[in-house]
Amino acid sequence: MVTLVRAPNPSPMTLSGTNSYLIDCGYGQALVIDPGPPIASHVDTLLEAARVQSLTIAAIAVTHWHPDHAPAAAPLAGMTGAPIYAHPASSIPHDRDLELERDLCIGQTALRAIDAPGHTFDHVIFYLARDRALFTGDVILGEGSVVIAPPGGAMRPYQRTLQRLADEFGEASVIYGGHGPIVTDAQAKIAEYIAHRRMREEQILAALADQAQTIPELVLRIYGKTLNPLQPAMARQILAHLIALEGEGRVAAEPTGRAMSAGEDTMLNPRIEEIVAPEEAAIITAELGSQLRIGALYRYRLNAAVSGELP
Amino acid sequence: MAIPRLAATVILMRTPFEVYLTRRSSSSSFAADAFVFPGGTVQAQDGTPAAHARVHGRNDDAASRTLLVAAMRELFEEAGVLLACTKAGYRLEAGRINAEEIASERAGVRDGALPFADFLASHDWYADARALAPFSHWITPSSEPRRYDTHFFLAIAPADQTVTADSIETHDGCWISPSEALARHRARRLHLVYPTIKHLERLAAFSELESLRDFARSKPIYTIEPATTMEGDFWIPAELEGAW
Known part of the structure:
Protein backbone atom coordinates (compact mmCIF):
# COMPACT_ATOMS: atom_id res chain seq x y z
CA MET A 1 0.00 0.00 0.00
CA VAL A 2 1.08 3.53 -0.73
CA THR A 3 0.02 6.32 1.62
CA LEU A 4 0.11 9.93 0.47
CA VAL A 5 0.91 12.40 3.24
CA ARG A 6 0.66 15.96 1.95
CA ALA A 7 2.84 18.58 3.64
CA PRO A 8 1.14 21.77 4.85
CA ASN A 9 3.14 24.03 2.52
CA PRO A 10 0.74 25.12 -0.23
CA SER A 11 1.99 27.83 -2.63
CA PRO A 12 2.04 28.60 -6.36
CA MET A 13 5.20 26.48 -6.68
CA THR A 14 4.19 23.55 -4.49
CA LEU A 15 0.49 23.56 -5.54
CA SER A 16 -1.51 22.11 -2.65
CA GLY A 17 1.70 21.09 -0.88
CA THR A 18 4.56 18.62 -1.21
CA ASN A 19 3.54 14.97 -1.55
CA SER A 20 5.38 12.63 0.80
CA TYR A 21 4.80 8.92 0.30
CA LEU A 22 4.91 6.09 2.80
CA ILE A 23 5.22 2.69 1.10
CA ASP A 24 4.44 -0.57 2.91
CA CYS A 25 7.33 -2.76 1.76
CA GLY A 26 6.42 -5.92 3.67
CA TYR A 27 7.98 -7.48 6.79
CA GLY A 28 6.62 -4.50 8.71
CA GLN A 29 9.03 -2.14 6.98
CA ALA A 30 8.20 1.11 5.24
CA LEU A 31 10.03 3.40 2.80
CA VAL A 32 9.39 7.14 2.84
CA ILE A 33 9.90 8.92 -0.49
CA ASP A 34 10.41 12.70 -0.19
CA PRO A 35 9.95 13.49 3.50
CA GLY A 36 9.22 17.08 2.48
CA PRO A 37 9.86 20.48 4.04
CA PRO A 38 11.19 20.74 7.59
CA ILE A 39 7.81 21.20 9.26
CA ALA A 40 7.56 19.36 12.61
CA SER A 41 3.85 18.60 12.28
CA HIS A 42 4.46 17.03 8.88
CA VAL A 43 7.19 14.75 10.24
CA ASP A 44 4.79 13.78 13.05
CA THR A 45 2.08 12.95 10.52
CA LEU A 46 4.48 10.69 8.63
CA LEU A 47 5.45 8.90 11.85
CA GLU A 48 1.78 8.56 12.79
CA ALA A 49 0.90 7.16 9.34
CA ALA A 50 3.55 4.47 9.85
CA ARG A 51 2.40 3.77 13.42
CA VAL A 52 -1.26 3.17 12.59
CA GLN A 53 -0.17 0.63 9.95
CA SER A 54 2.25 -0.98 12.44
CA LEU A 55 5.17 -0.15 10.14
CA THR A 56 8.74 0.77 10.96
CA ILE A 57 10.28 3.41 8.71
CA ALA A 58 13.29 1.45 7.46
CA ALA A 59 14.56 3.79 4.76
CA ILE A 60 14.16 7.34 3.48
CA ALA A 61 14.70 8.23 -0.17
CA VAL A 62 14.81 11.69 -1.71
CA THR A 63 13.95 12.37 -5.36
CA HIS A 64 15.99 15.61 -5.50
CA TRP A 65 17.54 18.26 -3.28
CA HIS A 66 14.91 21.02 -3.44
CA PRO A 67 13.87 22.55 -0.10
CA ASP A 68 10.25 21.42 -0.40
CA HIS A 69 11.28 17.75 -0.80
CA ALA A 70 14.42 16.88 1.13
CA PRO A 71 14.99 18.80 4.39
CA ALA A 72 12.66 16.69 6.59
CA ALA A 73 14.88 13.69 5.82
CA ALA A 74 17.35 14.64 8.54
CA PRO A 75 14.85 14.91 11.45
CA LEU A 76 12.96 11.84 10.26
CA ALA A 77 16.22 9.88 10.09
CA GLY A 78 17.08 11.14 13.55
CA MET A 79 13.80 9.88 14.97
CA THR A 80 13.73 6.52 13.18
CA GLY A 81 17.38 5.63 12.61
CA ALA A 82 16.53 4.99 8.95
CA PRO A 83 19.29 5.72 6.41
CA ILE A 84 18.79 8.50 3.86
CA TYR A 85 19.25 7.51 0.22
CA ALA A 86 19.87 10.05 -2.55
CA HIS A 87 21.33 10.39 -6.04
CA PRO A 88 25.14 10.04 -5.96
CA ALA A 89 25.47 13.59 -7.32
CA SER A 90 23.14 15.05 -4.70
CA SER A 91 24.34 17.86 -2.50
CA ILE A 92 21.93 17.00 0.30
CA PRO A 93 23.40 15.13 3.27
CA HIS A 94 22.73 11.43 2.81
CA ASP A 95 23.95 8.15 4.22
CA ARG A 96 23.91 6.07 1.07
CA ASP A 97 24.16 6.76 -2.64
CA LEU A 98 21.37 5.19 -4.65
CA GLU A 99 22.60 2.70 -7.22
CA LEU A 100 21.15 4.17 -10.38
CA GLU A 101 19.28 1.82 -12.71
CA ARG A 102 19.39 -0.82 -9.96
CA ASP A 103 16.82 -1.95 -7.41
CA LEU A 104 16.56 -0.45 -3.96
CA CYS A 105 15.33 -3.36 -1.83
CA ILE A 106 13.39 -2.67 1.35
CA GLY A 107 11.47 -5.43 3.13
CA GLN A 108 9.98 -7.63 0.41
CA THR A 109 9.86 -4.85 -2.12
CA ALA A 110 12.18 -3.72 -4.89
CA LEU A 111 12.05 -0.22 -6.37
CA ARG A 112 14.08 0.68 -9.43
CA ALA A 113 16.06 3.91 -8.96
CA ILE A 114 15.99 5.69 -12.33
CA ASP A 115 18.48 8.44 -13.15
CA ALA A 116 16.19 11.32 -14.16
CA PRO A 117 18.17 14.52 -14.77
CA GLY A 118 16.51 17.67 -16.09
CA HIS A 119 14.52 19.32 -13.31
CA THR A 120 17.71 19.07 -11.26
CA PHE A 121 20.93 17.14 -11.86
CA ASP A 122 20.32 14.93 -8.85
CA HIS A 123 16.79 13.82 -9.68
CA VAL A 124 15.75 10.19 -9.38
CA ILE A 125 12.45 8.53 -10.17
CA PHE A 126 11.43 5.30 -8.44
CA TYR A 127 9.53 2.54 -10.21
CA LEU A 128 7.54 0.20 -7.99
CA ALA A 129 6.91 -2.73 -10.34
CA ARG A 130 4.63 -4.39 -7.77
CA ASP A 131 2.09 -1.57 -8.21
CA ARG A 132 3.17 -0.52 -11.73
CA ALA A 133 3.73 2.88 -10.16
CA LEU A 134 6.24 5.67 -10.86
CA PHE A 135 7.26 8.09 -8.10
CA THR A 136 8.22 11.02 -10.27
CA GLY A 137 9.11 13.79 -7.79
CA ASP A 138 9.15 17.05 -9.75
CA VAL A 139 9.62 15.43 -13.16
CA ILE A 140 5.88 14.93 -13.55
CA LEU A 141 3.24 16.46 -11.27
CA GLY A 142 -0.39 15.55 -10.71
CA GLU A 143 -1.47 18.80 -12.33
CA GLY A 144 0.08 21.66 -14.24
CA SER A 145 3.62 21.69 -15.53
CA VAL A 146 7.13 21.70 -14.10
CA VAL A 147 9.66 24.53 -14.12
CA ILE A 148 12.88 23.57 -15.89
CA ALA A 149 15.26 26.40 -15.09
CA PRO A 150 19.03 26.80 -15.37
CA PRO A 151 21.50 26.46 -13.80
CA GLY A 152 20.17 23.32 -12.09
CA GLY A 153 17.59 22.50 -14.72
CA ALA A 154 18.36 21.56 -18.30
CA MET A 155 15.80 21.10 -21.06
CA ARG A 156 17.30 18.36 -23.24
CA PRO A 157 18.17 16.08 -20.31
CA TYR A 158 14.63 16.67 -19.04
CA GLN A 159 13.09 15.76 -22.38
CA ARG A 160 15.28 12.67 -22.59
CA THR A 161 14.09 11.66 -19.12
CA LEU A 162 10.45 11.98 -20.20
CA GLN A 163 11.15 10.01 -23.36
CA ARG A 164 12.81 7.27 -21.33
CA LEU A 165 9.71 6.94 -19.18
CA ALA A 166 7.60 6.53 -22.32
CA ASP A 167 10.01 4.06 -23.93
CA GLU A 168 11.03 1.91 -21.00
CA PHE A 169 8.14 2.11 -18.55
CA GLY A 170 5.21 1.56 -20.85
CA GLU A 171 3.64 -0.78 -18.32
CA ALA A 172 3.44 1.92 -15.64
CA SER A 173 -0.14 2.82 -14.87
CA VAL A 174 0.05 5.13 -11.85
CA ILE A 175 2.11 8.25 -11.24
CA TYR A 176 2.73 9.47 -7.72
CA GLY A 177 4.07 12.95 -8.38
CA GLY A 178 5.78 15.37 -6.04
CA HIS A 179 2.77 17.71 -6.01
CA GLY A 180 -0.89 17.53 -7.00
CA PRO A 181 -3.23 14.54 -7.24
CA ILE A 182 -2.27 10.95 -8.00
CA VAL A 183 -2.37 10.27 -11.75
CA THR A 184 -4.15 7.07 -12.76
CA ASP A 185 -3.43 7.27 -16.48
CA ALA A 186 0.33 7.37 -16.41
CA GLN A 187 0.98 6.91 -20.11
CA ALA A 188 -1.35 9.73 -21.16
CA LYS A 189 0.32 12.04 -18.64
CA ILE A 190 3.81 11.21 -19.90
CA ALA A 191 2.68 11.82 -23.49
CA GLU A 192 1.08 15.14 -22.46
CA TYR A 193 4.33 16.30 -20.82
CA ILE A 194 6.40 15.35 -23.87
CA ALA A 195 3.99 17.15 -26.21
CA HIS A 196 3.87 20.26 -24.03
CA ARG A 197 7.64 20.86 -24.25
CA ARG A 198 7.68 20.27 -27.97
CA MET A 199 4.81 22.71 -28.46
CA MET B 1 23.30 7.00 -21.77
CA ALA B 2 26.26 6.22 -19.56
CA ILE B 3 25.88 6.79 -15.82
CA PRO B 4 28.52 9.25 -14.61
CA ARG B 5 31.12 7.81 -12.27
CA LEU B 6 31.68 9.73 -9.06
CA ALA B 7 35.09 11.41 -9.03
CA ALA B 8 37.12 13.89 -7.00
CA THR B 9 39.69 16.39 -8.26
CA VAL B 10 42.04 18.65 -6.33
CA ILE B 11 43.25 22.03 -7.55
CA LEU B 12 46.54 22.27 -5.68
CA MET B 13 47.91 25.82 -5.39
CA ARG B 14 50.95 27.68 -4.11
CA THR B 15 52.25 31.24 -3.82
CA PRO B 16 53.12 33.06 -6.05
CA PHE B 17 49.90 31.85 -7.58
CA GLU B 18 50.49 28.63 -9.47
CA VAL B 19 48.53 25.42 -9.78
CA TYR B 20 49.78 21.89 -10.13
CA LEU B 21 48.97 19.98 -13.31
CA THR B 22 49.90 16.41 -14.05
CA ARG B 23 50.15 14.92 -17.50
CA ARG B 24 47.97 11.88 -18.05
CA SER B 25 49.97 9.02 -19.50
CA SER B 26 49.55 8.44 -23.22
CA SER B 27 48.02 5.03 -22.44
CA SER B 28 45.31 6.47 -20.18
CA SER B 29 41.78 5.57 -21.13
CA PHE B 30 40.64 9.14 -20.53
CA ALA B 31 42.25 12.41 -21.66
CA ALA B 32 45.50 10.72 -22.66
CA ASP B 33 48.49 13.09 -22.65
CA ALA B 34 46.43 16.01 -21.36
CA PHE B 35 47.56 18.09 -18.41
CA VAL B 36 44.90 17.87 -15.68
CA PHE B 37 44.45 18.55 -12.00
CA PRO B 38 45.22 15.49 -9.84
CA GLY B 39 42.11 13.40 -9.28
CA GLY B 40 40.24 10.24 -10.12
CA THR B 41 37.17 8.14 -9.53
CA VAL B 42 35.86 7.23 -6.11
CA GLN B 43 36.74 3.69 -5.06
CA ALA B 44 34.94 1.29 -2.74
CA GLN B 45 37.71 1.71 -0.15
CA ASP B 46 36.90 5.45 0.11
CA GLY B 47 33.44 4.72 1.51
CA THR B 48 34.29 2.22 4.22
CA PRO B 49 33.79 3.02 7.94
CA ALA B 50 37.56 2.59 8.36
CA ALA B 51 38.19 5.30 5.76
CA HIS B 52 35.52 7.63 7.17
CA ALA B 53 37.05 7.24 10.64
CA ARG B 54 40.29 8.67 9.23
CA VAL B 55 38.73 12.03 8.25
CA HIS B 56 39.23 14.89 10.65
CA GLY B 57 37.62 18.25 10.73
CA ARG B 58 34.07 18.21 9.49
CA ASN B 59 30.97 16.55 10.77
CA ASP B 60 29.94 15.55 7.27
CA ASP B 61 27.47 12.99 6.04
CA ALA B 62 28.72 9.70 4.62
CA ALA B 63 28.57 10.75 0.97
CA SER B 64 30.70 13.87 1.57
CA ARG B 65 33.26 11.95 3.60
CA THR B 66 33.65 9.42 0.82
CA LEU B 67 34.43 12.23 -1.61
CA LEU B 68 36.95 13.82 0.76
CA VAL B 69 38.78 10.52 1.20
CA ALA B 70 38.85 9.99 -2.57
CA ALA B 71 40.23 13.50 -3.12
CA MET B 72 42.94 13.03 -0.47
CA ARG B 73 43.89 9.61 -1.81
CA GLU B 74 44.12 10.75 -5.42
CA LEU B 75 46.20 13.79 -4.44
CA PHE B 76 48.56 11.50 -2.54
CA GLU B 77 48.78 8.96 -5.35
CA GLU B 78 49.27 11.41 -8.20
CA ALA B 79 51.16 14.28 -6.57
CA GLY B 80 52.62 12.72 -3.42
CA VAL B 81 51.02 15.40 -1.27
CA LEU B 82 49.38 14.38 1.98
CA LEU B 83 46.99 16.81 3.67
CA ALA B 84 47.19 15.15 7.07
CA CYS B 85 46.83 16.11 10.71
CA THR B 86 46.94 14.43 14.11
CA LYS B 87 43.89 12.92 15.78
CA ALA B 88 43.39 16.13 17.73
CA GLY B 89 43.54 18.11 14.50
CA TYR B 90 47.00 19.64 14.77
CA ARG B 91 49.00 20.07 11.60
CA LEU B 92 51.93 17.68 11.47
CA GLU B 93 55.17 19.43 12.32
CA ALA B 94 57.21 20.59 9.35
CA GLY B 95 59.12 17.80 7.70
CA ARG B 96 57.15 14.97 9.35
CA ILE B 97 55.96 13.82 5.97
CA ASN B 98 59.03 12.86 4.01
CA ALA B 99 58.41 11.87 0.44
CA GLU B 100 61.36 9.48 0.32
CA GLU B 101 60.39 7.68 3.49
CA ILE B 102 56.86 7.03 2.38
CA ALA B 103 57.63 6.37 -1.28
CA SER B 104 57.06 2.63 -1.04
CA GLU B 105 53.79 3.12 0.84
CA ARG B 106 52.68 5.59 -1.82
CA ALA B 107 53.37 2.95 -4.45
CA GLY B 108 51.30 0.50 -2.42
CA VAL B 109 48.36 2.91 -2.17
CA ARG B 110 48.64 3.66 -5.86
CA ASP B 111 48.52 0.05 -7.01
CA GLY B 112 45.79 -0.84 -4.52
CA ALA B 113 47.84 -3.18 -2.31
CA LEU B 114 47.69 -0.79 0.64
CA PRO B 115 44.31 0.79 1.46
CA PHE B 116 44.73 4.52 2.01
CA ALA B 117 42.98 4.28 5.40
CA ASP B 118 45.44 1.57 6.54
CA PHE B 119 48.34 3.75 5.45
CA LEU B 120 47.01 6.70 7.46
CA ALA B 121 46.26 4.46 10.45
CA SER B 122 49.78 2.99 10.49
CA HIS B 123 51.15 6.51 11.07
CA ASP B 124 48.19 7.54 13.23
CA TRP B 125 47.49 10.36 10.74
CA TYR B 126 44.12 11.73 9.73
CA ALA B 127 43.00 13.21 6.44
CA ASP B 128 42.50 16.91 7.20
CA ALA B 129 39.15 17.82 5.67
CA ARG B 130 39.70 21.48 6.59
CA ALA B 131 42.47 21.60 3.99
CA LEU B 132 40.04 20.92 1.14
CA ALA B 133 37.58 23.61 0.08
CA PRO B 134 34.71 22.46 -2.18
CA PHE B 135 34.83 24.58 -5.32
CA SER B 136 32.69 23.21 -8.13
CA HIS B 137 30.72 20.24 -9.41
CA TRP B 138 30.86 19.15 -13.05
CA ILE B 139 29.08 16.37 -14.87
CA THR B 140 30.34 15.19 -18.26
CA PRO B 141 27.75 15.79 -21.01
CA SER B 142 25.41 12.88 -21.57
CA SER B 143 26.58 12.61 -25.18
CA GLU B 144 29.89 11.17 -23.97
CA PRO B 145 30.47 7.43 -23.65
CA ARG B 146 32.64 7.92 -20.56
CA ARG B 147 31.16 10.26 -17.98
CA TYR B 148 32.30 11.60 -14.63
CA ASP B 149 30.42 13.29 -11.82
CA THR B 150 33.33 15.30 -10.51
CA HIS B 151 33.64 17.35 -7.35
CA PHE B 152 36.50 19.87 -7.49
CA PHE B 153 38.28 20.98 -4.33
CA LEU B 154 40.84 23.73 -3.71
CA ALA B 155 43.88 23.06 -1.56
CA ILE B 156 47.04 24.95 -0.70
CA ALA B 157 50.21 22.87 -0.98
CA PRO B 158 51.95 22.41 2.39
CA ALA B 159 55.24 24.33 2.23
CA ASP B 160 57.23 21.43 3.67
CA GLN B 161 56.16 18.83 1.11
CA THR B 162 57.61 18.34 -2.32
CA VAL B 163 55.19 17.59 -5.08
CA THR B 164 56.22 14.64 -7.20
CA ALA B 165 54.33 13.13 -10.10
CA ASP B 166 53.84 9.39 -10.05
CA SER B 167 55.04 7.37 -13.01
CA ILE B 168 52.04 5.21 -13.80
CA GLU B 169 48.86 7.19 -14.36
CA THR B 170 50.75 10.44 -14.82
CA HIS B 171 54.32 10.78 -15.92
CA ASP B 172 54.95 14.45 -15.72
CA GLY B 173 53.84 17.28 -13.49
CA CYS B 174 54.35 21.01 -13.42
CA TRP B 175 53.61 24.13 -11.42
CA ILE B 176 52.24 26.81 -13.67
CA SER B 177 50.17 29.96 -13.33
CA PRO B 178 46.64 29.63 -14.73
CA SER B 179 47.18 32.41 -17.30
CA GLU B 180 50.46 30.88 -18.48
CA ALA B 181 48.82 27.46 -18.86
CA LEU B 182 46.06 29.02 -20.94
CA ALA B 183 48.55 30.96 -23.07
CA ARG B 184 50.53 27.80 -23.79
CA HIS B 185 47.34 25.98 -24.59
CA ARG B 186 46.37 28.67 -27.11
CA ALA B 187 49.84 28.36 -28.63
CA ARG B 188 49.22 24.61 -28.93
CA ARG B 189 52.10 23.81 -26.64
CA LEU B 190 50.02 22.38 -23.79
CA HIS B 191 47.20 19.88 -24.22
CA LEU B 192 44.28 20.72 -21.94
CA VAL B 193 40.74 19.35 -21.81
CA TYR B 194 37.59 21.44 -21.47
CA PRO B 195 36.91 21.25 -17.70
CA THR B 196 40.55 22.10 -16.97
CA ILE B 197 40.42 25.06 -19.37
CA LYS B 198 37.23 26.45 -17.81
CA HIS B 199 38.63 26.10 -14.30
CA LEU B 200 41.91 27.75 -15.30
CA GLU B 201 39.94 30.64 -16.84
CA ARG B 202 38.04 31.03 -13.59
CA LEU B 203 41.23 30.89 -11.52
CA ALA B 204 43.11 33.28 -13.83
CA ALA B 205 40.88 36.11 -12.65
CA PHE B 206 42.73 36.01 -9.33
CA SER B 207 46.29 37.11 -8.74
CA GLU B 208 46.73 35.78 -5.22
CA LEU B 209 45.55 32.84 -3.16
CA GLU B 210 43.90 34.93 -0.46
CA SER B 211 41.39 36.59 -2.76
CA LEU B 212 40.68 33.26 -4.43
CA ARG B 213 40.11 31.64 -1.04
CA ASP B 214 37.67 34.38 -0.04
CA PHE B 215 35.87 33.93 -3.34
CA ALA B 216 35.68 30.15 -2.86
CA ARG B 217 34.20 30.58 0.62
CA SER B 218 31.38 32.80 -0.59
CA LYS B 219 30.83 31.05 -3.90
CA PRO B 220 27.74 28.85 -4.14
CA ILE B 221 28.27 25.59 -5.99
CA TYR B 222 25.87 24.87 -8.83
CA THR B 223 26.17 21.64 -10.72
CA ILE B 224 27.04 22.21 -14.36
CA GLU B 225 26.69 19.80 -17.23
CA PRO B 226 28.06 21.44 -20.38
CA ALA B 227 26.10 20.91 -23.55
CA THR B 228 27.60 19.36 -26.66
CA THR B 229 27.48 21.37 -29.87
CA MET B 230 26.73 19.91 -33.28
CA GLU B 231 30.49 19.80 -33.88
CA GLY B 232 30.89 17.68 -30.76
CA ASP B 233 32.57 20.40 -28.70
CA PHE B 234 31.66 20.98 -25.06
CA TRP B 235 29.96 24.29 -24.49
CA ILE B 236 28.60 26.43 -21.66
CA PRO B 237 26.17 29.14 -22.76
CA ALA B 238 27.14 32.73 -22.03
CA GLU B 239 24.15 33.10 -19.70
CA LEU B 240 25.62 30.41 -17.43
CA GLU B 241 29.30 31.36 -17.68
CA GLY B 242 29.46 32.67 -14.16
CA ALA B 243 26.94 30.30 -12.70
CA TRP B 244 28.96 27.25 -11.75
Missing part, protein backbone atom coordinates in the same frame (compact mmCIF):
# COMPACT_ATOMS: atom_id res chain seq x y z
CA ARG A 200 6.57 25.39 -26.41
CA GLU A 201 9.78 25.03 -28.40
CA GLU A 202 7.88 25.30 -31.65
CA GLN A 203 6.29 28.53 -30.37
CA ILE A 204 9.72 29.93 -29.57
CA LEU A 205 11.13 28.97 -32.97
CA ALA A 206 8.09 30.44 -34.72
CA ALA A 207 8.48 33.70 -32.82
CA LEU A 208 12.17 33.90 -33.65
CA ALA A 209 11.42 33.14 -37.30
CA ASP A 210 9.51 36.45 -37.36
CA GLN A 211 12.34 38.42 -35.82
CA ALA A 212 15.21 38.23 -33.34
CA GLN A 213 13.96 38.82 -29.81
CA THR A 214 15.00 39.08 -26.18
CA ILE A 215 13.62 36.78 -23.50
CA PRO A 216 11.22 39.41 -22.10
CA GLU A 217 9.88 39.98 -25.62
CA LEU A 218 9.40 36.24 -26.07
CA VAL A 219 7.56 35.97 -22.74
CA LEU A 220 5.07 38.68 -23.77
CA ARG A 221 4.64 37.19 -27.20
CA ILE A 222 4.14 33.58 -26.12
CA TYR A 223 2.37 33.90 -22.79
CA GLY A 224 0.48 37.12 -23.41
CA LYS A 225 0.93 40.72 -22.38
CA THR A 226 -1.08 40.66 -19.18
CA LEU A 227 1.09 41.20 -16.13
CA ASN A 228 1.41 37.80 -14.52
CA PRO A 229 3.25 36.88 -11.31
CA LEU A 230 4.54 33.77 -13.05
CA GLN A 231 6.40 35.79 -15.72
CA PRO A 232 9.81 35.15 -14.11
CA ALA A 233 9.12 31.40 -14.25
CA MET A 234 8.13 31.74 -17.92
CA ALA A 235 11.32 33.69 -18.63
CA ARG A 236 13.53 31.03 -17.08
CA GLN A 237 11.62 28.35 -18.94
CA ILE A 238 12.29 30.08 -22.23
CA LEU A 239 15.94 30.51 -21.24
CA ALA A 240 16.18 26.73 -20.79
CA HIS A 241 14.78 26.15 -24.29
CA LEU A 242 17.06 28.80 -25.81
CA ILE A 243 20.16 27.34 -24.17
CA ALA A 244 19.31 23.93 -25.63
CA LEU A 245 18.78 25.46 -29.07
CA GLU A 246 22.01 27.47 -28.82
CA GLY A 247 23.93 24.31 -27.98
CA GLU A 248 22.54 22.69 -31.10
CA GLY A 249 23.59 25.65 -33.17
CA ARG A 250 20.01 26.46 -34.15
CA VAL A 251 19.79 29.74 -32.28
CA ALA A 252 22.47 32.37 -31.66
CA ALA A 253 22.59 34.81 -28.75
CA GLU A 254 24.00 38.29 -29.25
CA PRO A 255 24.30 40.92 -26.52
CA THR A 256 21.91 43.83 -27.07
CA GLY A 257 24.58 46.09 -25.60
CA ARG A 258 22.03 48.12 -23.67
CA ALA A 259 21.09 48.07 -20.00
CA MET A 260 17.91 46.30 -18.97
CA SER A 261 14.86 48.35 -18.21
CA ALA A 262 13.35 47.97 -14.75
CA GLY A 263 10.58 45.82 -16.17
CA GLU A 264 12.99 43.51 -17.97
CA ASP A 265 15.13 43.21 -14.87
CA THR A 266 12.13 42.31 -12.71
CA MET A 267 11.12 39.63 -15.15
CA LEU A 268 14.61 38.15 -15.50
CA ASN A 269 15.86 38.69 -11.96
CA PRO A 270 12.87 38.65 -9.60
CA ARG A 271 13.57 39.79 -6.06
CA ILE A 272 11.61 37.01 -4.45
CA GLU A 273 12.84 37.55 -0.90
CA GLU A 274 11.15 40.96 -0.99
CA ILE A 275 7.77 39.48 -1.85
CA VAL A 276 7.31 36.31 0.20
CA ALA A 277 8.34 34.70 3.49
CA PRO A 278 11.90 33.28 3.69
CA GLU A 279 10.88 29.58 3.59
CA GLU A 280 8.78 30.14 0.51
CA ALA A 281 11.45 32.33 -1.08
CA ALA A 282 13.96 29.47 -0.74
CA ILE A 283 11.60 27.13 -2.59
CA ILE A 284 10.80 29.61 -5.36
CA THR A 285 14.47 30.53 -5.78
CA ALA A 286 15.39 26.85 -6.16
CA GLU A 287 12.59 26.22 -8.65
CA LEU A 288 13.38 29.29 -10.77
CA GLY A 289 17.13 29.09 -10.47
CA SER A 290 16.83 32.80 -9.70
CA GLN A 291 20.00 32.71 -7.60
CA LEU A 292 21.53 32.89 -11.08
CA ARG A 293 21.50 36.61 -11.90
CA ILE A 294 21.13 37.26 -15.58
CA GLY A 295 23.49 40.18 -15.98
CA ALA A 296 23.28 40.97 -19.68
CA LEU A 297 20.35 41.21 -22.03
CA TYR A 298 20.72 39.02 -25.11
CA ARG A 299 18.80 39.00 -28.34
CA TYR A 300 18.21 35.58 -29.85
CA ARG A 301 18.01 34.90 -33.55
CA LEU A 302 17.57 31.81 -35.64
CA ASN A 303 20.67 30.54 -37.35
CA ALA A 304 19.84 30.82 -41.01
CA ALA A 305 21.59 27.63 -42.02
CA VAL A 306 19.43 25.36 -39.90
CA SER A 307 16.36 27.48 -39.30
CA GLY A 308 14.16 25.22 -41.39
CA GLU A 309 14.52 22.21 -39.13
CA LEU A 310 12.04 21.45 -36.43
CA PRO A 311 12.61 18.76 -33.82
